[in-house]
Amino acid sequence: MQKSITIHLIIKVWRQENATAKGALASYSLRDISTDMSFLEMLDVLNEQLTHTGDEPVAFDHDCREGICGMCGAVVNGQAHGPESGTTLCQLHMRHFKSGDTLVIEPFRARAFPLVRDLVVDRSALDGIIQEGGYVSVNSGGAPDANALPIAQKHAEAAMDAAACIGCGACVAACPNASAMLFVSGKVSQLALLPQGDPERKERALNMVRKADALGFGSCTNERECEAVCPKSISISNIARLNREFLRAMVS
């Protein structure tokens, strides 16, 4: 049976003790990394090594390690979630790197994402946007029979495409303006495509966009960086739909 290959790497990772401390890149050498490892398992190995040598392990967010919870994320050699498209950091494997490579690992940086420690940032601003209208105002109980509201398959599928967002914030980290428009447009599109979202569509588009502005996210200038790094490959056509929803709400 074929054994896996191992590689040696130089890891340059952002170290910063807390939100107010001064941060810097620290360099570590890692040997015998199996190419079957995931990127986060490589960081686990680095952390075991640091722990044994009396150093502080690198803090990084992660949870499901299946690419669905949206907890992980870092900028690897300039790209949010690393070089593979449509992939979260936890689903990136070390076979995409060569022995001798230097990996520069930095946190998702944005004014709206204050740093917590090392690679960990505070993305609660994204929750703040959802709280402004990323829902249908319906209480539990009393909903009509689910099949009483037929929805064309193509609309349900398009809504699902937009709803696949995992809220990781890579779109914000990749955008030169640190805009959250891909994130906002995912939720606005999902609910604009479904009849359930119709009664509140105007307030939703206006309030969510205004909240994003207020929280310090930038504006969209069609750089398309967000779409390129989105681990769920959410299309910027959703931003076009958001713009229509916003305009429609402004003029009606």
Place this chain on the structure above:
Amino acid sequence: MILNAKIPSGPLADKWDSHCFQSKLVNPANKRKYNVIVVGSGLAGASAAATLAELGYNVSCFTIQDSPRRAHSIAAQGGINAAKNYQNDGDSIFRLFYDTIKGGDFRSREANVYRLAQVSNNIIDQCVAQGVPFAREYGGQLANRSFGGAQVSRTFYARGQTGQQLLLGAYSSLSRQIKLGKVTMFTRREMLDLVLEDGQARGIIVRNLITGELEQYGGHAVVLATGGYGNAFYLSTNAMASNVTAAFRAYKRGAMMANPCYVQIHPTCIPVHGDYQSKLTLMSESLRNDGRVWVPKKKGDNRPPADILENERDYYLEQKYPSFGNLVPRDVASRNAKEQCDLGKGVGETNLAVYLDFDEAIARDGQATIMKKYGNLFQMYEKITDKNPLTEPMMIYPAVHYTMGGLWVDYDLMSTIPGLFVLGEANFSDHGANRLGASALMQGLADGYFILPYTIGNYLAKTSHDQVQVGGDAFTEAQQQADSKLNQLLALKGKRTVDDFHKELGALLWDECGMARNKVGLQRALTKIPEIRAEFWSNGLVTGQGAEFNQTLERAGRVADFLEFGEIMVHDALAREESCGCHLREESQTAENEALRDDDKFSYVAAWQYQGQDTAPKLHKEELSFENVTPSQRSYK
């Protein structure tokens, strides 16, 4: 102490309705005077927090993650069951009830399971109203599929992301209540203790994971929705932060732990590939519809699969179970895979895998058809393993997936501590000794949207709405205990890391308390676990400080609890001298080596009560009675 499940009297189908009518109501004007603490923001926690807030209660909701949208409910792929009978194929509430109780191998309560089946339909209505984008037919109606061997199509789904979409639905309702000021959300908080005043749950102690400070929160009731304990095994399909700590600390305060040895093991996961491996990834078991499971006949045969001729292969499931073949239930498939590997016939780098081969299906149906059915799973497999299942067989191995055991609750979902309610995977109530596919999402949402909001009134209506003050003796004592435990952990400056101990415990539980157990092995584990624990407390290594963001300290606390909790699992497994559900007790087998249940002796819920540090827990039994179904033995031959 006699466990009273408080099952309402009357015919099965009327129990819930009459219980709702007889339950006490809290005056609408008084609801705002009650504060409810909800720990956890997965399907059960988020749905409960949102619904209680809609009713008018003040809710404080706590999550360990940075956002309530991250909980591990999000990872469920397959779908959610409901007895809608939209397909006109003979489904009904009674059939969903029957399938669930039979699937649980007659080790759950009739009344709870029937209620679950009843409210299943409301869940689908609710989620559609929220805008959950379920799959639909061309005519706009909801699509269903058959799942996990069910004879009817009752599973609703949103691509392979059903858990995610349902959680985002509950999260959206929660977000609305946060905006309205009815829910206060506390993120990055880990519950370290439950506070009792006069024997009632009155608050919690949490660690703020950013600052490291301990904080006290008071409430008129505490709701735990903190998920399962599968990570006791270290390797599981659970998320990395999933843990038993909140439930375990409640257990130490007097809540009983029920059936902790009931753990579900899923047969089709991507195998372990090295000691650095941090988690296992599950692939839908639908793969077994077309894949054939085999290992080489010869032990230690390391040739590439293509070089192993047809007559040198052992299609062991087809041989052993001619009528079900590769489609035997999860536990049978899992157990046989482990057995083949233990015989030295495992494949792959670690020899801990069996082949799942699509050659015959591709030859029969063509590559295009197979890709249409399994394309996304094949891509996922290739992404992780760098191997293409179209050209070489997949390798699979079983992994811990879900825990049916959990804190004991009565029909109102209240634990043995008054005022402490437990929902979702954290409780034990509905799945017996095995859970059906697509039923975990159903239970989490049933508990949160439609059961707790009715039953909590029964407790609160009898409780004064005077504000619960923090800072009293009970709060101070609990905080001091939590603080001293953290300091003990921080003082560990030995040689072995926390993960190292976790791996050792996990491997032990997997070998001795996994899908097949025997008395000798379980007794061995009972000796070994205290040894590992003792070494952890003398030779463990924890870095950093308490008053900072410290992920090593977080993990150390969780592993310390697993090191105690693992022992209760083993006690439970040892006491249950029968095979049931997905657990084979090797001493209890039929002549054909199949699981043999013993209804005369073991038709009960085992509830364990804490008796103090280093003392064995005490077993209490809740006898199960079956008035509407007749327990039967499974046969897959």
